[in-house]
Amino acid sequence: MSNYDATSDCIWQELDKINGWFTREEAICMQWIMKQLPPESKIVELGSFQGRSSIMIASALSTDSILYCIDNFSESLDILSAFMNNIAEYKVNNKIRFLIMDTIEAAKEFEDKSIEIVFLNTNHSYESVKQDLLQWCPKIKMGGFLICHDYTSPDHLEVRDAINALQLNGTLLCGSLWCGQKS
Numbered sequence: 001m002s003n004y005d006a007t008s009d010c011i012w013q014e015l016d017k018i019n020g021w022f023t024r025e026e027a028i029c030m031q032w033i034m035k036q037l038p039p040e041s042k043i044v045e046l047g048s049f050q051g052r053s054s055i056m057i058a059s060a061l062s063t064d065s066i067l068y069c070i071d072n073f074s075e076s077l078d079i080l081s082a083f084m085n086n087i088a089e090y091k092v093n094n095k096i097r098f099l100i101m102d103t104i105e106a107a108k109e110f111e112d113k114s115i116e117i118v119f120l121n122t123n124h125s126y127e128s129v130k131q132d133l134l135q136w137c138p139k140i141k142m143g144g145f146l147i148c149h150d151y152t153s154p155d156h157l158e159v160r161d162a163i164n165a166l167q168l169n170g171t172l173l174c175g176s177l178w179c180g181q182k183s
């Protein structure tokens, strides 16, 4: 059991205790972004796995903001169980709603222009990333952000290819994170 205090600013120090790929610099960067958001913001994470990035994001949100974690957890129920245990252990479950769904289906649950930030980190194939982008970009508010993991990962070049194919304007943030603003 972790002794982590959810009011602390240093949850990124706990990162390596949670399975996943999100790096320390990505965690710190995302936490800074979350702290700039207005109250009652709505964030969507596509692909949560065991909650490593979810916990980093949710812990930096104001108490009236919500992180929607969308994952089909199709690889195993153990991953879902680890996700649920982790968000409880790090005391962020009150800021998280999770939807056990395919991302394309889940998009139907959100109104257009209703989300401050969509964070994409699901299947890394070209077609899957492209379909996620096509479904989810319309959901982002004007001035909101799309943030994609693995843009620069040599093992996942199809992520970059799909973003570039749709001619989305954006820039590298840090680590493998790419960010584009909705205009």
Ligand SMILES: C[S@@+](CC[C@H](N)C(=O)[O-])C[C@H]1O[C@@H](n2cnc3c(N)ncnc32)[C@H](O)[C@@H]1O
Pocket (backbone or CB within 6 Å): 019, 020, 021, 022, 046, 047, 048, 049, 050, 051, 052, 053, 054, 070, 071, 072, 073, 074, 075, 101, 102, 103, 104, 121, 122, 123
């Ligand atoms: C790379 S992991 C996410 C890692 C997580 N963001 C982190 O940093 O710890 C990708 C996740 O996407 C989920 N996934 C893949 N394709 C999906 C789809 N089409 N719909 C919903 N979830 C999907 C997988 O179940 C997996 O848990």
